[in-house]
Amino acid sequence: MSELDVRQLPPSERHDRIRTAFADLDPGETLTVVNDHEPTPLYRELAAEEPAFDADGYAVEREEASRFVAEFPKVEPASGPETVRLAGLDGEPHAAVFPGREPKTVRLSLDAGESVPEHTHPDRTVLFHALSGAFALRLDGEQHAVEAGEIVRFDGETAVEPTATEDAAALVVLAPTTDE
Numbered sequence: 001m002s003e004l005d006v007r008q009l010p011p012s013e014r015h016d017r018i019r020t021a022f023a024d025l026d027p028g029e030t031l032t033v034v035n036d037h038e039p040t041p042l043y044r045e046l047a048a049e050e051p052a053f054d055a056d057g058y059a060v061e062r063e064e065a066s067r068f069v070a071e072f073p074k075v076e077p078a079s080g081p082e083t084v085r086l087a088g089l090d091g092e093p094h095a096a097v098f099p100g101r102e103p104k105t106v107r108l109s110l111d112a113g114e115s116v117p118e119h120t121h122p123d124r125t126v127l128f129h130a131l132s133g134a135f136a137l138r139l140d141g142e143q144h145a146v147e148a149g150e151i152v153r154f155d156g157e158t159a160v161e162p163t164a165t166e167d168a169a170a171l172v173v174l175a176p177t178t179d180e
Helices: 011-023 038-050
Strands: 002-003 030-035 059-064 067-072 093-095 104-108 124-132 136-137 144-148 151-155 160-166 168-176
Touching: 002 059, 002 168, 011 030, 011 038, 038 067, 038 093, 038 104, 038 168, 093 136, 104 160, 124 136, 124 160, 136 168
Parallel strands: 002 030
Antiparallel strands: 030 067, 059 067, 093 104, 104 168, 124 151, 124 168, 136 144, 136 160
16 A cells, blocks of 8 residues: 655645556555545546546545545456446446446436536547436537437547536546547
């Protein structure tokens, strides 16, 4: 197990330092991060973009006012077919469908009016499949209505902000882009 205390680092350097330390782990190891706040944004980044991050094994504990200790486990990539029942997944609003596997696949569940703040998925092609309900999907500031049964494909460099216009769920596939 590796431990990284980032409290003394400038905030602009923390995520890169944590990502580098995580990349250096072997599968089955856990990176323990000590931070001055709960690392929810980093958790969401890793859950959406890092296939070796075991989002289900993530844990955080507040030990004192400015000391949060978070565990970021790294998993061994699995092989062979795998079946998952989406309704049985834990995690709101994001649930990793196949933790540690490519392409990164996430079930997104939002209540009506709830949204995910604008973000990008660099080096990914994104498939956003509305499973139920409806979304207002803002892509680079332009709003698109997406209803159950519809799928949208876009470049991960595009700024995305999904908002549920009614209770809704989507399957989001984040496929690595290739140099071809």
